[in-house]
Amino acid sequence: MDASLIDRLAQAKVLVIGDVLLDRFVEGTVRRVSPEAPVPVLNHTRERSLLGGAGNVAANLLAYGASVTLVGVAGADSGAEELRRFCDGFERLTCRLIEDESRPTTVKTRYLSGWHQLLRVDAEAVDDLPASVARDLLAAAREALPDADVVILSDYAKGVLGAKTIASLIGAAREAGTPVIADPKKPQAAVFAGATLVTPNTLELERFTGRPVDSDAAAEEACRSVLETCGLDAILVTRGHAGMTLVAHNADALHVRAENRRVFDVTGAGDTVVATLAAAMAIGVPLADAVRLANAAAGVAVAKPGTATVHPRELKQALGVEASANVLARQEGLDQVGHWKSQGLLVGFTNGCFDLLHRGHLHSLEQASRRVDRLVVGINSDASAKRLKGPGRPVQDAETRAAVLAALRFVDLVVPFEEDTPADLIGAVLPDVLFKGADYAENEVVGGDVVKANGGRVELIPLLPGHSTTGTVGRMKSAG
Numbered sequence: 001m002d003a004s005l006i007d008r009l010a011q012a013k014v015l016v017i018g019d020v021l022l023d024r025f026v027e028g029t030v031r032r033v034s035p036e037a038p039v040p041v042l043n044h045t046r047e048r049s050l051l052g053g054a055g056n057v058a059a060n061l062l063a064y065g066a067s068v069t070l071v072g073v074a075g076a077d078s079g080a081e082e083l084r085r086f087c088d089g090f091e092r093l094t095c096r097l098i099e100d101e102s103r104p105t106t107v108k109t110r111y112l113s114g115w116h117q118l119l120r121v122d123a124e125a126v127d128d129l130p131a132s133v134a135r136d137l138l139a140a141a142r143e144a145l146p147d148a149d150v151v152i153l154s155d156y157a158k159g160v161l162g163a164k165t166i167a168s169l170i171g172a173a174r175e176a177g178t179p180v181i182a183d184p185k186k187p188q189a190a191v192f193a194g195a196t197l198v199t200p201n202t203l204e205l206e207r208f209t210g211r212p213v214d215s216d217a218a219a220e221e222a223c224r225s226v227l228e229t230c231g232l233d234a235i236l237v238t239r240g241h242a243g244m245t246l247v248a249h250n251a252d253a254l255h256v257r258a259e260n261r262r263v264f265d266v267t268g269a270g271d272t273v274v275a276t277l278a279a280a281m282a283i284g285v286p287l288a289d290a291v292r293l294a295n296a297a298a299g300v301a302v303a304k305p306g307t308a309t310v311h312p313r314e315l316k317q318a319l320g321v322e323a324s325a326n327v328l329a330r331q332e333g334l335d336q337v338g339h340w341k342s343q344g345l346l347v348g349f350t351n352g353c354f355d356l357l358h359r360g361h362l363h364s365l366e367q368a369s370r371r372v373d374r375l376v377v378g379i380n381s382d383a384s385a386k387r388l389k390g391p392g393r394p395v396q397d398a399e400t401r402a403a404v405l406a407a408l409r410f411v412d413l414v415v416p417f418e419e420d421t422p423a424d425l426i427g428a429v430l431p432d433v434l435f436k437g438a439d440y441a442e443n444e445v446v447g448g449d450v451v452k453a454n455g456g457r458v459e460l461i462p463l464l465p466g467h468s469t470t471g472t473v474g475r476m477k478s479a480g
Contacts, residue, residue, distance in 0.1 A: 003321040010065025012282035018054035018154030020072030021106035030113040054154035060275035063309035069144040079105030128162040149282035157185035170194040193231035223247035259299025272301040333415035348372035349431035351422040355394040368435040369410035
């Protein structure tokens with residue numbers, strides 16, 4: 001697939017309508033069980049929030065550079081104010097949140113120790129909208145429709161997209177000649193009659209049809225059953241590790257296998273799929289190719305912890321059209337970090353020469369990546385590594401070392417530095433978490449004071465004994 005196609009996703013103009021919510025994360029550490037009840041005690045360290053639901057669909061589109069209008073409903077409360085502040089922070093996003101005083105803004109609060117979720121608390125109302133609010137929602141959507149290439153209905157079953165509202169939105173889009181993609185939570189597919197594409201997951205398709213979907217043939221049969229009875233143009237079922245199946249009228253089924261990646265977290269992967277499909281369809285990509293693109297994007301998303309977006313560089317790398325896409329010079333790297341922070345993502349940093357990558361390196365990097373949304377690795381330049389390690393080092397040049405690191409699924413960005421220490425780079429990145437091996441004391445970690453003064457923290461990663469590049473080089477020399 002041509003890399004220029006991915007760059008052109010930024011030309012898409014998409015209208016997203018649905019359940020906009022806040023994904024809130026309360027983070028801390030657990031070291032004891034409460035004496036009051038058999039429950040863990042979470043020692044609070046920080047809180048952060050992200051756009052969720054239809055908002056996460058919008059965030060995925062914005063990550064591609066697309067222009068988005070987001071239409072939804074919020075309460076008259078502090079959650080609504082926070083949602084609006086989030087939306088105001090995005091360029092190319094027009095946000096129309098209709099106020100409904102009768103319901104709270106939907107907030108999903110997850111309590112985490114590391115990336116282990118202890119509890120989720122939902123503040124929400126799931127009843128249908130009052131008639132006046134539904135009318136205002138439809139008016140806002142119709143006003144935005146002429147500027148949209150594609151419409152997404154993002155249904156999280158929180159009451160915003162009632163059956164009458166869905167029918168009115170699809171009817172208006174069809175009249176305007178604008179494709180509609182519906183990501184459904186409703187138990188009946190017929191509610192989305194007239195949609196261009198519906199994207200249930202396996203469980204949702206089984207609920208639509210009342211039959212198991214456990215093979216390619218079963219998936220195709222279930223999809224065709226829905227098409228025949230529900231007035232849809234096409235249906236794409238996302239099947240987890242089995243990939244995706246696309247079925248359209250008068251066409252052979254397309255079965256696309258899942259990308260062979262280790263799954264870290266499937267939260268929000270469906271949003272990534274729908275956003276990628278919409279952006280691709282908006283620029284005229286044929287549906288089958290749009291599905292292949294969305295499948296690659298989903299493979300990137302599920303390899304990340306928490307609600308995640310996919311950057312064009314990552315998608316190019318997943319498709320093999322751009323090698324080492326996450327090795328950047330300092331200023332480009334800082335721009336990328338700034339983009340991640342603007343999305344409320346937790347950024348970690350570690351550093352080293354990483355000459356002759358070994359199992360100990362892999363252990364430390366993977367452990368660090370599990371604790372953050374994005375991991376940045378600072379790597380010594382050749383001159384810096386030689387000053388640090390002595391004559392004959394590094395064994396591999398900086399370009400090779402950076403490329404090897406960039407190929408690891410748990411490294412999001414590699415930035416070379418020329419100085420003897422990464423202090424200046426750390427001061428520029430200002431990560432939320434600074435990682436170093438446990439052979440250091442916390443007060444010895446370069447840049448730790450700067451990170452902590454900025455509200456971040458230092459974490460020491462236990463080392464795997466018996467693994468070092470110096471030892472490996474020594475054994476190679478001894479072997480002659």
